[in-house]
Amino acid sequence: MNPSPWQPLSPEKPARPARTPLNRERIVDAAMRILLDQGYEAVSMRKVAQSLETGPASLYAHVANKRELDQLLVDRAAADIELPVADPARWQEQLKDMLRSTLEVMRANPGVARAAIGQVPLGERALDSTEAMLAILKAGRVPDQAAAWAIDMLHLYVTAVAFEESVQGASGWTVDDVESFVAGMRHHFASLPADRYPFTVALAGALTAGALGDERFEFGLQVMISGLAAMVPPEER
Amino acid sequence: MNPSPWQPLSPEKPARPARTPLNRERIVDAAMRILLDQGYEAVSMRKVAQSLETGPASLYAHVANKRELDQLLVDRAAADIELPVADPARWQEQLKDMLRSTLEVMRANPGVARAAIGQVPLGERALDSTEAMLAILKAGRVPDQAAAWAIDMLHLYVTAVAFEESVQGASGWTVDDVESFVAGMRHHFASLPADRYPFTVALAGALTAGALGDERFEFGLQVMISGLAAMVPPEER
DNA sequence: CTACAATTCGAACGGTGTTCGTGAACGAAC
DNA sequence: GTTCGTTCACGAACACCGTTCGAATTGTAG
Structure with a gap:
């Protein structure tokens, strides 16, 4: 059941759960990077989440929806x-x-x-x-x-x-x-x-x-x- | 396997294949009706096709893509x-x-x-x-x-x-x-x-x-x- | 150490545009 | 009259999308 069962050795970095906490700024940063690299069409909740190594659902704790993210991008610019x-x-x-x-x-x-x-x-x-x-x-x-x-x-x-x-x-x-x-x-x-x-x-x-x-x-x-x-x-x- | 197997009686109208031929005009008509009734968001290839009692793939023989359909709507207006x-x-x-x-x-x-x-x-x-x-x-x-x-x-x-x-x-x-x-x-x-x-x-x-x-x-x-x-x-x- | 609130996130829902390949329909040629 | 070739309809599928739900995990206050 457990997808990452156990890593007995080198306990310092268990795969990924180092858990740099998510926040608005990091999200807008990531979105902005995608916007510059690949254009607006490419800025999707999924791609932003992926570039932060998480799932799209995680973003919704910090950003109401895509529209709000768009507004944040505009304001950043x-x-x-x-x-x-x-x-x-x-x-x-x-x-x-x-x-x-x-x-x-x-x-x-x-x-x-x-x-x-x-x-x-x-x-x-x-x-x-x-x-x-x-x-x-x-x-x-x-x-x-x-x-x-x-x-x-x-x-x-x-x-x-x-x-x-x-x-x-x-x-x-x-x-x-x-x-x-x-x-x-x-x-x-x-x-x-x-x-x-x-x-x-x-x-x-x-x-x-x-x-x-x-x-x-x-x-x-x-x-x-x-x-x-x-x-x-x-x-x- | 066959979803509409056979209709032995009344051979005049076998369900739907009366095949009113599709064309640009009928497609734009249908799209325009949806636009007026339900707004732009609702104008999707699928909905247009559905209102013409067919599938989305059928539209692509007459319209290059959604962008072209949009342009046709603009010109109609x-x-x-x-x-x-x-x-x-x-x-x-x-x-x-x-x-x-x-x-x-x-x-x-x-x-x-x-x-x-x-x-x-x-x-x-x-x-x-x-x-x-x-x-x-x-x-x-x-x-x-x-x-x-x-x-x-x-x-x-x-x-x-x-x-x-x-x-x-x-x-x-x-x-x-x-x-x-x-x-x-x-x-x-x-x-x-x-x-x-x-x-x-x-x-x-x-x-x-x-x-x-x-x-x-x-x-x-x-x-x-x-x-x-x-x-x-x-x-x- | 426990309880609680906040955060993370896998899975899923219901949509989207577009492509592929099958197969039916139809006009032309034999 | 039959076959052929081309056009067209379209079911199924692909790869996406924004968003929600609920369970697991965490950080923190008591």
Whole structure:
């Protein structure tokens, strides 16, 4: 019945029961390692447990469910976002910098975007980021309600961009892979029937431009922040 | 061995082998019905097959995989988006209308957002929508590259908003449920340590406002489109 | 040393997407 | 009219998934 009956010699290490106690941190560590190595799809309760040399049931004493683990991963990554000290004279550039940093973090931890999308980030680190953004927006005299909704909008945008990137180049795409994918898409647009899709055909090049670098993202930042700046009461700027 | 051995009488209908031929359309129909009735989570190859009185393997002759089925669902829904005829004088309002219509469609088909997020929509119907948006943007004299990237940005935003809504009220949330959820979140923000999170605490109300109606979405539209309008060369407006 | 609460974790439940190989159905060729 | 070849339906299985239950094991307070 007993699967590991007895080990009469060398009693120092009876196989495995050295029992390094499990805790949230070790679990998130292990999950993060899998996320970085193998992408988000690979982060399952089973794989995390396995990499800690235990069974999936053991995790549930420390983490409510997979969703909570996802949130913990997001918050761990959010710790790396650079938080400037609000400066009224540079608020627009500071906001852009924060969002660039957020995208960088999500790119560096591929899969975090997939865990973050569609969830209001409520972890400690994520709240630090929200607080810093609010400070910058208020330094720029953006009205309260506009600032609050702007946070939501900007967060949604960055996450969606990162998510899109992480879906397309699921894992291990080279620059050449991306280029040939984009070339294929451009060709697809360009060879549509021009009578039904005149603009799409004419703009096939523009529609597929900037898939690699940051131009597209920068464009979004520029549009949103200039739109936001237009909401600052005129007498305050 | 044979589970349905023989039916000696009434040879007209031997149980089921009447063999209404399977095809893409019938599969998408069935999937759409499940999506509307039971939400996106319920759309599995097995359930779709079951509702067609067959096994999951049968679907793979007509649909490459679940991802492709998701795309087909998205395109089916995209057919309902209202497409205006571009009018230079009203381009901003027309663009907003299209995006409102898109959000409406995604709300009416809860779960479509989950299938659409992170995928460039390439179906026939989705392309009609892209073409119409391009027409409106060009009617508004938005430069080519800006128009192309704007499409991407706006699509990302609408989908992300719809996705967020579909995740939070997973299914069957009443207005009261949403309100108490929002109240809880507002309380959470408001009771954070005010020395570390001064802005978050002060703006707790604003941060949680507009979760129910369209104000938040309208805000995003307003910001993005006014930011976009700023990119029209001054001499052309 | 005992009792109790917390933690660990094997086993199982009920799902998932996808593949394989059998076999039936059907149009074309002889 | 019979055979052939191709297409398509589909039962069974594979390898997973998140989560729960209950028994065993531990650390700690009394």
